Amino acid sequence: MARAAGKTAVKPGDNVWVNVDVLMTHDVCGPGTIGVFKREFGQDAKVWDKNKIVIIPDHYIFTADSKSNRNVDILRDFVREQGLKYFYDVIDDPNGHWVFDAAKGPMKRQYGDSFAGVCHTALAAKGHTRPGEILLGTDSHTCMAGAFGEFATGIGNTDAGFVLGTGKLLLKVPETMRFRLEGKMQKGVMAKDIILHVIGDIGFDGATYRAMQFDGPGASSLNMDDRMTIANMAIEAGGKNGIFEPDQTTFDYVNERTKFNGTKTAYDPIFCDKDQRFFYDKTFDLTKLEPTVACHPNPGVRKLAKELGNIALDRAYIGSCTGGKSSDFFAFAQIVKGKKVKIDTFGVPATPEVIADLRAANVWQVLVDAGVQMSENPGCAACLGGPADTFGRMNKPMKCISATNRNFPGRMGHLESQVFLASPYTVAASALTGKITDPREYLS
Amino acid sequence: MSTVLRGRAYVVRDNIDTDQIIPAQYLALVPTIPDEYEKLGSYALCGLPKDQYPTRYVADGTAKTAFPIVIAGRNFGCGSSREHAPIALGATGCTAVVAEGFARIFFRNCVATGELYPVECDQRLCDVFQTGDEVELDLDAGTLQQVKTGKVFATKPLGDARPVIDAGGIFEYARATGMIKK
Ligand code: SF4
Numbered sequence: 001m002a003r004a005a006g007k008t009a010v011k012p013g014d015n016v017w018v019n020v021d022v023l024m025t026h027d028v029c030g031p032g033t034i035g036v037f038k039r040e041f042g043q044d045a046k047v048w049d050k051n052k053i054v055i056i057p058d059h060y061i062f063t064a065d066s067k068s069n070r071n072v073d074i075l076r077d078f079v080r081e082q083g084l085k086y087f088y089d090v091i092d093d094p095n096g097h098w099v100f101d102a103a104k105g106p107m108k109r110q111y112g113d114s115f116a117g118v119c120h121t122a123l124a125a126k127g128h129t130r131p132g133e134i135l136l137g138t139d140s141h142t143c144m145a146g147a148f149g150e151f152a153t154g155i156g157n158t159d160a161g162f163v164l165g166t167g168k169l170l171l172k173v174p175e176t177m178r179f180r181l182e183g184k185m186q187k188g189v190m191a192k193d194i195i196l197h198v199i200g201d202i203g204f205d206g207a208t209y210r211a212m213q214f215d216g217p218g219a220s221s222l223n224m225d226d227r228m229t230i231a232n233m234a235i236e237a238g239g240k241n242g243i244f245e246p247d248q249t250t251f252d253y254v255n256e257r258t259k260f261n262g263t264k265t266a267y268d269p270i271f272c273d274k275d276q277r278f279f280y281d282k283t284f285d286l287t288k289l290e291p292t293v294a295c296h297p298n299p300g301v302r303k304l305a306k307e308l309g310n311i312a313l314d315r316a317y318i319g320s321c322t323g324g325k326s327s328d329f330f331a332f333a334q335i336v337k338g339k340k341v342k343i344d345t346f347g348v349p350a351t352p353e354v355i356a357d358l359r360a361a362n363v364w365q366v367l368v369d370a371g372v373q374m375s376e377n378p379g380c381a382a383c384l385g386g387p388a389d390t391f392g393r394m395n396k397p398m399k400c401i402s403a404t405n406r407n408f409p410g411r412m413g414h415l416e417s418q419v420f421l422a423s424p425y426t427v428a429a430s431a432l433t434g435k436i437t438d439p440r441e442y443l444s
Numbered sequence: 445m446s447t448v449l450r451g452r453a454y455v456v457r458d459n460i461d462t463d464q465i466i467p468a469q470y471l472a473l474v475p476t477i478p479d480e481y482e483k484l485g486s487y488a489l490c491g492l493p494k495d496q497y498p499t500r501y502v503a504d505g506t507a508k509t510a511f512p513i514v515i516a517g518r519n520f521g522c523g524s525s526r527e528h529a530p531i532a533l534g535a536t537g538c539t540a541v542v543a544e545g546f547a548r549i550f551f552r553n554c555v556a557t558g559e560l561y562p563v564e565c566d567q568r569l570c571d572v573f574q575t576g577d578e579v580e581l582d583l584d585a586g587t588l589q590q591v592k593t594g595k596v597f598a599t600k601p602l603g604d605a606r607p608v609i610d611a612g613g614i615f616e617y618a619r620a621t622g623m624i625k626k
């Protein structure tokens with residue numbers, strides 16, 4: 001942050017104007033952000049840098065709700081007017097209108113070649129995450145990009161409108177909480193279990209206003225998908241951002257994605273200060289972790305999967321930025337392969353690349369054969385409820401186990417429905433039995 | 445702007461998240477379009493469970509709340525980054541939320557938009573106050589008074605956030621301080 005503010009050093013509590021490297025917005029907050037920008041800077045105003053804005057429609061896309069469809073058109077008009085470089089539109093015609101075809105239904109592909117799926121996963125996949133940068137987004141899970149060793153956090157429309165015009169924002173330097181990870185995860189345990197365990201430990205407001213730093217040998221042994229799962233959920237403990245120190249794993253991923261997509265390849269990584277002071281410092285032994293569940297009604301209500309066998313479920317869901325990556329579906333498939341799910345089970349890949357990966361490995365068919373309703377339309381879908389016709393949305397009181405990241409009342413639809421958050425393994429095992437189930441029973 | 449805010453209070457408990465402040469199905473409404481701004485206000489806090497909150501924050505069929513001051517427990521505004529949350533509250537006439545604590549993005553959005561004052565208080569006011577109580581919030585003195593009992597509670601100073609909200613949000617503030625052109 002010091003570098004972005006043009007200073008040699010900053011300390012927690014300082015308010016500094018930082019220069020923003022990437023600003024991301026989507027269909028739910030983009031139109032309001034654009035509205036703020038025009039209201040404040042004028043109808044003819046130009047954005048600060050047309051190469052540093054990334055617009056990713058992903059939230060309310062595959063719905064017949066007319067306002068939602070209109071919102072994607074507002075984004076497209078703005079992109080055209082401003083000549084923005086990075087817009088991952090649902091349709092390919094830059095002058096077209098997006099209209100969802102309800103007759104085709106939510107499962108058949110309804111998007112063109114530019115579409116990228118869920119914003120946070122897409123940012124990484126399309127080469128917009130780089131170590132040492134400042135990434136702001138109008139979405140609370142923007143902290144996911146902290147996996148790449150950058151400062152990434154969510155902001156509102158007004159702040160984002162300000163950034164659109166100036167490229168700067170006043171940020172308070174957070175204090176840091178350190179989570180040192182040691183040891184290796186045992187069979188049946190995933191990155192999701194690590195973060196659910198940590199949130200249960202500090203409480204779901206335990207990191208409010210603070211940075212959550214994950215380091216130690218346990219952190220460096222994690223692949224990028226796993227680091228993303230963990231950083232994504234920093235906000236579920238109230239954190240301002242989550243961060244991993246960049247290493248060769250990070251550089252390999254970033255170099256590959258930036259080259260492949262033709263985005264900016266240069267970056268200047270920042271490493272941890274040796275004499276860093278922490279507000280909180282605790283070591284977690286990964287070998288001791290077991291499959292973990294966050295129960296209704298918030299991500300901090302931690303239990304072990306094996307303690308919850310008496311909870312009968314109505315449905316299971318795998319998808320979202322946190323839980324809809326290729327590695328998540330591969331893990332899920334490992335459990336359900338050759339078996340049949342017992343409850344309604346919905347699968348929504350985060351990005352088109354995930355669908356391609358699953359098809360290439362023949363895992364898509366494994367999931368369909370197991371009875372999982374797989375949607376070919378990547379996006380947020382029922383992760384945040386959405387309009388009533390959203391795929392997988394709970395429209396009546398139900399209990400759902402989900403690989404997503406948030407379970408406040410009403411999050412996935414009906415106000416009286418209940419959501420239990422768990423790893424893809426645990427969601428898969430539970431889908432097979434219709435009760436919350438420890439996946440180790442299926443991994444012998 | 446007056447530094448004393450008066451009116452009836454609406455009392456909520458801990459962990460009121462942004463889905464309860466403005467449920468996700470209304471997010472297609474764009475806050476900068478005036479009609480849609482009003483509409484958002486009419487849905488403020490409509491995600492609170494009816495059994496626990498029989499008095500609704502905004503009465504059915506109306507656009508403005510009868511309760512300009514919200515009193516809350518811990519972690520008010522947790523969840524998503526949606527600015528629709530403070531905007532819905534502001535649109536319906538809420539001037540301040542006094543809570544034991546706020547989620548960061550909600551706090552930040554209150555400041556950025558200048559919609560309302562997010563005031564922190566160490567005491568557990570949601571156990572002391574009841575919905576409908578007349579209250580008086582003095583931002584300069586840092587006090588919240590319960591009019592019927594005369595009890596006064598100390599609130600924490602808003603610090604750096606105060607001048608930004610006073611100015612009407614980050615744009616007005618940036619203009620006033622010369623960060624961007626008038
Ligand atoms: S998948 Fe869910 S958590 Fe992720 S960006 Fe979409 S709505 Fe937010």
